[in-house]
Amino acid sequence: MTHTEIRQAEEAQSLFTEAIGNAGEINELLRRYGVKFGIYKNGVFKEQFFPFDPIPRVIPAEDFHLIEKGLVQRVNALNKFLFDMYHEKQIVRDGIIPEDFIYLSKGYLAQCEGITPPGEIYSHISGIDLVQGKDGAWYILEDNLRIPSGASYPLIARELTRIACPGAFAQHHITDNRNYAELLRDTMEHVNCGGIRAILTPGRYNAAYFEHSYLAELTGAVLVQNDELFVEDNKLYQRTYNGGKTQIGVLYRRISDEYLDPLTFYPGSVIGIPNLMEAYRSGNLGLINAPGNGVADDKGIYYFVPKMIRYYLGEEPILQNAPTYLPFYDEDRQYVLDRLDTLVLKDVSEAGGYGVVFGSDLTKEQLSELRDTILAEPRRFIAQEVIDFLDLPILDNGRTVLRKADLRAFVLTGKETKVWASGLTRFSRNPDSFVVNSSQGGGFKDTWVLSR
Amino acid sequence: MKQITFSYTTKLTFDDDVHDHSFALRIIPPDSPVQKLLQYDLHITPLTQYCQTVDAFGNHVISGYINEPHRFLDFTIKGRAEVDLSQSRTDFLPCYRYPSELTKPDASIQAFFADHRTACDSSDPAACAAFWSELLSDTLRYEKGVTCSGTTAAEVMAAGAGVCQDFSHLLISFLRLHGIPARYMAGLAYCNGETHAWVEYWNADHWEGIDPSNNCPVSENYLVLSQGRDFADCSINRGVMLGNYTQQMQLVRSVLS
Numbered sequence: 149m150t151h152t153e154i155r156q157a158e159e160a161q162s163l164f165t166e167a168i169g170n171a172g173e174i175n176e177l178l179r180r181y182g183v184k185f186g187i188y189k190n191g192v193f194k195e196q197f198f199p200f201d202p203i204p205r206v207i208p209a210e211d212f213h214l215i216e217k218g219l220v221q222r223v224n225a226l227n228k229f230l231f232d233m234y235h236e237k238q239i240v241r242d243g244i245i246p247e248d249f250i251y252l253s254k255g256y257l258a259q260c261e262g263i264t265p266p267g268e269i270y271s272h273i274s275g276i277d278l279v280q281g282k283d284g285a286w287y288i289l290e291d292n293l294r295i296p297s298g299a300s301y302p303l304i305a306r307e308l309t310r311i312a313c314p315g316a317f318a319q320h321h322i323t324d325n326r327n328y329a330e331l332l333r334d335t336m337e338h339v340n341c342g343g344i345r346a347i348l349t350p351g352r353y354n355a356a357y358f359e360h361s362y363l364a365e366l367t368g369a370v371l372v373q374n375d376e377l378f379v380e381d382n383k384l385y386q387r388t389y390n391g392g393k394t395q396i397g398v399l400y401r402r403i404s405d406e407y408l409d410p411l412t413f414y415p416g417s418v419i420g421i422p423n424l425m426e427a428y429r430s431g432n433l434g435l436i437n438a439p440g441n442g443v444a445d446d447k448g449i450y451y452f453v454p455k456m457i458r459y460y461l462g463e464e465p466i467l468q469n470a471p472t473y474l475p476f477y478d479e480d481r482q483y484v485l486d487r488l489d490t491l492v493l494k495d496v497s498e499a500g501g502y503g504v505v506f507g508s509d510l511t512k513e514q515l516s517e518l519r520d521t522i523l524a525e526p527r528r529f530i531a532q533e534v535i536d537f538l539d540l541p542i543l544d545n546g547r548t549v550l551r552k553a554d555l556r557a558f559v560l561t562g563k564e565t566k567v568w569a570s571g572l573t574r575f576s577r578n579p580d581s582f583v584v585n586s587s588q589g590g591g592f593k594d595t596w597v598l599s600r
Numbered sequence: 601m602k603q604i605t606f607s608y609t610t611k612l613t614f615d616d617d618v619h620d621h622s623f624a625l626r627i628i629p630p631d632s633p634v635q636k637l638l639q640y641d642l643h644i645t646p647l648t649q650y651c652q653t654v655d656a657f658g659n660h661v662i663s664g665y666i667n668e669p670h671r672f673l674d675f676t677i678k679g680r681a682e683v684d685l686s687q688s689r690t691d692f693l694p695c696y697r698y699p700s701e702l703t704k705p706d707a708s709i710q711a712f713f714a715d716h717r718t719a720c721d722s723s724d725p726a727a728c729a730a731f732w733s734e735l736l737s738d739t740l741r742y743e744k745g746v747t748c749s750g751t752t753a754a755e756v757m758a759a760g761a762g763v764c765q766d767f768s769h770l771l772i773s774f775l776r777l778h779g780i781p782a783r784y785m786a787g788l789a790y791c792n793g794e795t796h797a798w799v800e801y802w803n804a805d806h807w808e809g810i811d812p813s814n815n816c817p818v819s820e821n822y823l824v825l826s827q828g829r830d831f832a833d834c835s836i837n838r839g840v841m842l843g844n845y846t847q848q849m850q851l852v853r854s855v856l857s
Contacts, residue, residue, distance in 0.1 A: 237694065251698040258695040258829060261656035379622065380665040382651040411624045411663075411838045422622030422840040426663040429653050 171202040171543055177308040199591035200305055201542045205555065205573040212597045215278070215286055215557065216567040218467030221457060223274045223559045226293060226444050228460040230270035233443055234260050244459050245452045248476070252527060253449065253496075255294075255442015257405060259412050263429050263438075266339040267562075270438040273335065273400075274559040275299075278467070279537040287470045287535055289554060291450060293441040295402055298572040298592075299558050300359040303328055303366075305594045306570070321599040325570035329366035331560045336367065336398045338562035339434030343397030345369040346386065348377075350403045350419045360402050369400065379423040382430040398434035405439040413439075447496040447530050448474065471533040475526040484522065484531040488515055491531045493522075506534065540593070542575055551575045555595060569597040601686070602820035603638070604856055606788055607678040608795070610837055611851040617669035618843035625837050626826035627677050628652075628660035629787070633687035635824060640679030646670050657783075657833055658691055659826040673839070683820040688806035696781035696802065700829035703773045703784075706754035713777045722778040725803045729782075729810045732774045736767055737815040749831060764797040765831050767812040771799045772830065785809065786834040787824040788856045795836060795854060798822065823856060 178200055207215070232238055233250060240247050250256055275296025277289040306325055310317055336345045347369045349360035364371035376387050377396070385393040401408065407417040412425040427433040443449065451472050454465040473480040473491075484491060488507045495503030510518065522529055539550035553575035558568040573593040608627060625644075629637050642662070644650060650664035666673070699705065705713065720731040741761035749765070753773040756766040768784055775782035781802035789796040789811070798818055800807040809818030826834040 240694070247694055247697075251695050256695070258693065258700075258833075259656050261693055261695075263656070378620065378665060378667075379663070380667075381649060382653070382663060410840050411622065415838070423624060423663045423665070426624070426651065426653055426661065429655075430651065 171200075174202060174305070174308050174312050175200055177312070178305070181304060181308070198301060199577070200301075201575065201591050201593045202309070203541050203543055203548070204594045204596040205540055205553065206596045206598065209598045209600050211286070212569065214466065216569075218286075218465070219274075219276055219557055219559050219567050220565045221461065221463060221466055222276065222288065222291070222453060223271060223561060223565050225457040225460050226274070226291060226453065227268070227270050227561060227565075229456045230293075230438065230441060230444050231264075231268050232460075234263060234440060239456065239459055242459070244455050245449070246476070248527060249446070249448050249452070250443060253443050253446040255405075255440070255444070255446050257413075257440040257442070259425065260438070260440035265428070265438045266341060266431065266434045269339060269561050270441055271444070272339065272436045272438075272561050273299075273332070274561070275556045276559060277554050277556050279470075279535055279554045282536045282538050284538075286467055288450075288453070288467050289470060290447070291445040291453065292556075293437060293445040294404065295437060296556070296558070297356040297359055297402075298556050298574075299328055299332075299568070300362045301592050302570050302572050302594045304362065305592070309594065323569040323597040323599045325568065325597075328558070328568050328570070331562075331566060331568060332363065332400075333367045333369075335560045335562040336369065336400060336434070336436060339436070340397040341432050341434050343384075343395035344386070345398050346372045346396045346400070348372055348374070348399055348401040348403060348421075350374075350407075354402070356402060363400075370396075372396075374419050374421050377421050379421060379427050382423070382427045383432045384421070384424065384427045396433070398436065400436040405442065408439055447494050448476075448527065451530060470535050473531045475522050475529055475531065480531075481522070481526055484529075485519055488519060488531075490534070492534050493518065494530050494532070496528055496530060508534075540573070540575060542577075542591070542593070544577075549579070551577065551579065553593070571595040601682060601684040603680060603682050604821070604823060605678075605680050606823055606854070606856045607676065608788060608825075608854040609674070609676040609852070611849075612673045612837075612839075613849045613851075614671050614841075614843065614845040615847050616843055616845045617671060618841040618845055619667060619669045621666040621670070621673065621839060621841035623664055623666075623673065623837065623839040624835075625662040625675060626655075626659045626786075626834060627675065627836055628662065629679075629681055629823055629825055630654075630658050630660055630827075632658075632689045632691070632824070634684060634689055636682045636684075638680040638682060640677055642675070642677045644673070644675045646673070655833075657693070657826070657828040659828070659834070669843075675837075681823055683823065685818075685820050688808070689800070690806050692781070692802065694781075695829060696783045697776060697779065699773070699776060700832075701752070702750075702830035702832055703753045703769050703776065705773050705777060706757070709754055709757050709770070709773055710777070712757065713774055717778070720778075722780070725775070725778075725780045725801050726808065728775060728778050728780060729771070729799070729801045729808070732771055733810055733812045733815050736770055736812050740767060740770070742767070742813055749835075764811075764813040768797045768799050769830060771810070771812040775799070775801050783807070783827055784830045784834055785822075785824055786826045786831070786836065787822060788854050789818075789822045790856065793854060794852055795825070796822075797831070797834075800827070821856065 271293040275292035347364045384396045406414045407420045409424040410417045411422045457465045475481040475484050491507050493505045540553040541548045556572040573595045574590050653661045720728045743761040747762045753769040756762045772782040785798050798811040828834045
C-alpha cells in the first residue's frame with residue numbers, strides 16, 4: 149500500500165465506521181427496493197443485484213474542483229465536435245482527425261446529417277469514466293455519450309445509507325447528491341420543445357429498468373413505452389387512457405439509436421417509434437441524448453479528444469487521457485506490436501468491458517494471433533499503457549481488502565455544463581481483474597465529494 | 601434541357617383492417633441544378649394529414665399517421681419537371697465514399713475487384729464507372745424474382761443475377777473500393793412502368809450519372825425521386841402498421857413522357 153492509499157483507506161474508514169457495521173442492512177434495503185440490473189448470458193435473461201460496498205470513495209474538495217473543470221471542458225468540446233461532425237466537418241477538413249475514424253465508426257449515423265438539435269446540444273448526459281493513478285493524478289478512461297447508465301445507484305445507496313446511519317452525514321462535510329433530480333429536470337426542460345417530459349424504457353427486461361423508473365419518479369417525468377406513443381403531424385404524443393393525446397416535448401430515451409425509429413433506422417425494431425426522427429428533425433422534440441453520438445465516444449475517437457479541446461476551445465486539456473496508441477498510424481503500430489505483452493488492447497466496436505485484452509494475460513500463440521489481427525485491421529484497436537491505478541478499500545467478509553476501481557462522473561449539459569458532485573464508483577471483486585463493469589460482475593460504492 | 605411530365609402511383613392493400621399506420625414516402629422529386637419541379641399534385645388516400653421534411657440526403661420526406669382502421673393506402677403524384685444535363689449536382693457527403701449496409705464488399709466482391717481493378721485507373725472515375733458497368737452487364741444476368749429489396753451486394757454477387765437495384769449496389773461497391781464516392785439514385789426512367797435505380801459517382805467536383813442495368817450514361821429521361829448511400833436510404837415508401845393482416849399487395853405504376 150502506498151501512503152496515499154493508506155491515507156484514503158483511513159479517511160474512509162473513520163468517516164464510515166458506522167456504516168460498515170450496517171453494510172448488511174443497507175444491502176438488504178437495496179434488495180427490497182429492487183436495485184438490480186439485468187444481464188444476458190448465453191441468451192438467458194438474469195436479474196442480478198448490484199453488490200454495494202459500504203466504504204465510500206472520498207474525493208477531497210480540491211480534487212473534485214479540478215475534475216469538475218476538466219470534465220466541463222471535455223464535454224463542451226465533445227458537443228462542439230458532434231455539431232461539427234453532422235454539419236461542416238471542419239475538424240476533418242483541417243486534417244486534425246482522419247476521415248476514416250469518423251465514417252468507419254459504427255456510431256456515425258448518416259441519417260443525422262444536417263439535423264440541429266435544440267440548443268445545439270448532443271450530449272446532455274455524459275458519463276465520463278476516470279481512474280486515479282497511484283501518483284494521485286486523474287486520467288480519463290472512456291467517454292460515454294450515448295445513454296450512460298448508473299446515476300441512480302449512488303443516489304439510492306446514499307438515500308439508504310442516510311437511513312441506516314444518519315450520524316455520518318451530520319458529522320462530515322459531504323456534498324449532498326440529491327440535486328441530481330434537479331440537474332436532470334433542468335437539462336430536460338432546457339430542450340423541451342413544448343409538452344411533457346418523458347423517459348422511454350424498452351421495458352422491465354432491460355438491464356437498467358430500475359434506473360429508468362427511479363429517474364422518472366425523481367424528475368416528475370412520465371415513464372413510457374413505445375406502444376403508448378405515436379407521431380402525428382411530426383409531433384410526439386402519448387395516448388391517454390380516455391382516447392385523448394398529450395404532446396411530449398422532451399424524451400429521455402433509454403433505447404439505442406438503431407432501434408429508435410423503424411422508418412429511419414433498423415426496420416425490424418419493435419421497441420421504437422415510427423417517424424420519431426421526423427418529429428426531432430422538425431424541431432418539435434428534444435431527444436436526450438442525440439442519436440449519432442456514438443461517433444464521439446468511439447474508442448478510436450477517444451485518442452483525438454485532447455486535440456478537439458485545443459481545436460474547438462483553444463485551451464490545453466485539464467484532464468489527461470490514459471497514454472494511448474493507434475495502430476492505424478505507422479509509428480504507433482510498430483510500438484504496439486513491439487510491446488504487445490505489456491499493453492491493454494481494446495476493440496473499438498465493443499462496450500461493457502467486452503473486447504478488452506491485457507497483453508500480459510496472453511500466451512505466445514494468442515499474442516501472435518492478436519498481432520495478425522491488428523495488422524489486418526489496424527483501425528479496429530486502440531492500445532493503452534496499463535495504468536497503475538489507486539486501489540480502493542472494499543469490505544470482503546468483514547475484512548478490508550484493496551481492489552481496482554474507477555469513477556463514472558455524470559456531466560449534464562443544459563443552459564450550462566455541470567458536473568454532479570457524486571458519481572458511480574465501480575470496483576472489481578476479483579483481486580486480479582482490472583475490469584470493473586457491472587456486466588462483468590463488479591460492485592459499486594457511493595462517491596462522497598467533500599464540500600471543503 | 602427537357603420538360604417531362606410524370607406520374608407515379610402505389611396501391612397497398614391488406615386483407616384485413618390495419619390501424620396505427622405510420623408511413624414515410626420519398627416521392628417528391630428533389631430540386632437540384634439538374635432538375636426543377638415545375639408543378640405537382642399529391643394525393644394520399646385514405647385522406648390524411650401529412651407533413652413534409654428534408655432528410656439527411658436531400659430527399660423530401662412525406663410523413664403521416666393513420667389511426668383509424670383501413671384496408672388500403674394509395675398515393676399518387678403527378679407533375680411536370682425540367683431536366684437539364686448541362687448542369688450538375690454538387691451536394692456531397694463524405695459517407696458516400698464508405699461502405700454502407702447494403703453495399704459493403706464481402707470476400708468474393710473483394711476478390712472479383714482484385715482480379716479486375718488493374719484494367720482501369722482509380723484516378724479516372726468516369727473510366728472506372730464505365731468499365732465496371734460494362735463488366736457487370738457481361739457477368740450479371742438481369743432477372744426478376746431472384747433478389748428482393750433487402751438483398752445486399754454480396755448476395756447479388758453470389759446469385760449472379762438481379763434487377764436495377766442490385767446492379768446499382770454492386771457498381772457502388774466497386775467504385776467505393778477504388779475510393780471513388782458513389783451514391784444510389786431512385787427514380788423514374790423511360791416508360792418502363794416501375795421505379796428505376798441507377799448510380800452517381802463523384803468526378804472531381806460534381807456527380808455524374810450512369811445506369812448499370814442498361815449499361816449507359818443517364819439522359820434527360822431520368823427523374824430522381826430520392827438519393828442516398830444505398831436503397832435503404834431511398835425507399836419510396838416505408839411503413840409500420842398494426843393489425844391481423846396476412847398479406848399486403850403492392851401495385852406500382854409510373855409514367856414518364
